[in-house]
Amino acid sequence: MNSRYGKTLSLTVLSLLVLCIIAACGQTTTSTSTSSSSGEKAAEADKGSAVTPTHLNVALFWLGSNLDPAEEWNGWTLTRAAIGETLIQFDENMKLVPKIADTWDRIDDTTWHFHIRDGVTFHNGNKVTADAVKKSIERSIELNERGQSTLPIASMSAKGQDLTISTTEPYASLLGNIAEPLFVIVDTSADTSKFKSEPIATGPFMVTGYTPDQEIQVKKYDGYWDGAADVDTITLKYIKDDSTRALALQSGEIDVASNVGRSSLALFQDKSQYTIDEIPSLRTQFVWFNTKNPLLSEPEVRRAISYGIDREMYANTLVGGQAAKGPFTSALPFGYNQIKGYDYEPETAKQLLDEAGFKDTDGDGIREKDGQQMTLQLILNSAYESDSIVAAAMQSQLKEIGVNLEMTSYEDLTDHQKSGHYDLALTSINTGITGDPQYILDFYFKTGSEWNIGGYSNANLDALIQKLHSEFDVEKRYELAAEAQQMILDDAAYMFITYTPINIVSKSAVQGATMYPIDFYLLDRNIQVGQ
Structure with missing residues (x-):
């Protein structure tokens, strides 16, 4: 960049x-x-x-x-x-x-x-x-x-x-x-x-x-x-x-x-x-799906939830920044313009949930399947204002498509994330910390990697990420990064929310x-x- x-x-x-x-x-x-x-x-x-x-x-x-x-x-x-x-x-x-x-x-x-x-x-x-x-x-x-x-x-x-x-x-x-x-x-x-x-x-x-x-x-x-x-x-x-x-x-x-x-x-x-220095950051606000949860194991359900939230509204009205498409911000040259993310399409979300067999049969507004209600637990960090605001908006919008979101806040999210005792986890990470896409793809998306705490696995993605290790041509690296991001999005492995601005304020x-x-x-x- x-x-x-x-x-x-x-x-x-x-x-x-x-x-x-x-x-x-x-x-x-x-x-x-x-x-x-x-x-x-x-x-x-x-x-x-x-x-x-x-x-x-x-x-x-x-x-x-x-x-x-x-x-x-x-x-x-x-x-x-x-x-x-x-x-x-x-x-x-x-x-x-x-x-x-x-x-x-x-x-x-x-x-x-x-x-x-x-x-x-x-x-x-x-x-x-x-x-x-x-x-x-x-x-x-x-x-x-x-x-x-x-x-x-x-x-x-x-x-x-x-x-x-x-x-x-x-x-x-x-x-x-x-x-x-x-x-x-x-x-x-x-x-x-x-x-x-x-x-x-x-x-x-x-x-x-x-x-x-x-x-x-x-x-x-x-x-x-x-x-x-x-x-x-x-x-x-x-x-x-x-x-x-x-x-x-x-x-x-x-x-x-x-x-x-x-x-x-x-x-x-x-x-x-005071002096305020605020810039677009390389930090992406996103949600982990716990793919080991039977309610979230099918990509169609994860896609439905992804279509059910209005990222543009969150960015423009609630927390600032930019609506997210994939893991890397538009400020990084890793193929942002080549990938297709999820727009706010609540009707599409409802259709996907219908097709997955989740329907509101008892009229309480919450879908269920085989007697199990579509109720999901979201964990988040209580200290981060933007996460709390976005979580509340998500809860309201997902209810409109028949998904009940229950939220629990913690002062330190790390141990709770790694425990796997959650359905959704809202957090943010700096996705450009090495100025290259390989680091984040290796640590967050590869099967079994340290911070792939949602249990996501795609053998084709693993092979593609491995190609990055030996590709020294910069433009080809960016093409591989774009291809990898689209695989992640197609699987709805994560839900990318906003690219958050960062600031420093001083006297x-x-x-x-x-x-x-x-x-x-x-x-x-x-x-x-x-x-």
Whole structure:
């Protein structure tokens, strides 16, 4: 993808004394402190040009189980907080750019060479060499269940700053996959047992404190290879509820918040006080069908439900964004214009249910078959405003076609999704995290894959996805991705709802708070507070 999304907007910190003054005066927290007495001014003059340390309070909408990037999805927290870095990363235009590696080349279909940037050090001062990178990647593959399937490495060799990776098969998506935060580079020569609370990485900020499920304290790393950050310290607070994050920003508790609920954006329209950066995201809101449920095992029934909801209305009226057709947004060049999704066709939905033998024989408005009522359990995350709004609309519209939808909300949906104890599961994922279709197709749609939690299986689709691994021609990869998406849609394996917009809202004094299409980036060394 090579187009930048439209921007609508582009943090100061204070000493303890100013915080006390602000608390008394009811002002905001992003102002630079000044001395309040002539004696203090004289003392400052004697010191020369003393600079008041700057601090920011930033709200995170998600916090992993701990800070070890090799475990679960915790690396995303480290890249959002600018604690950790990968060899390469995506910029705001979804283009791969150098990070710890300054150059790379594909030697042949299974061999890649990376040059590790000179002058990069870990937060403990140790030099980042190719051998250090090799050991960090090996650790991630060993500790994380998705490691080997994300990077099918046959061998790695390191000499000085040169790293060579050989894969077990031709693997065209290696570059995008190695940019995934699972592969944040850490110093494995340090005490890795402490990485759950204090990882030793390479980013512009380093961890000074961590309270699980609450917050991370960081300070700038003076030895950062690209120059020390302007902000001295940051507190990253975990505030999972959309509305609560908005209230915290409005009250002055925080200076920057990402993913503020759309119903709350009106609170921040005063450009003299706030800056809003909202862009189309690569995040797709969708529903898993539990295909192991007899009520949902037939594609005709899943198609009927897919025809029974009005995606255009959800996007245009309820939550913003764009009505979804398939797993990948129109911003990704993966064949969006070549696939046919599901329009809102309630009469078609009713006809399909009739043909599948589901009819309302007792006149209560809900269809049944062989004495079993068409009642389905939908689970969703209670913290996400857009999911709650869409779920309520779905419940109303599906009732019109004779399907009874019962909803259960959870604060954390992960375990419930993987348990399989549901009929429908509403969630959203970033489908462009590697800038390539293979990653998502591998992990969400292949038979038996880690996140194919609905039990969907199609041998023809599996074979098609496998072709992506060895196809290096970009246009042909996109054609294969379009073909794969249409198979998924024809089977109604999932129900794609909307492509949701994402945003970052900051106080107007904050500069450099920029929203990226891939939402595992949030902060970097350029974050600062205006004077």
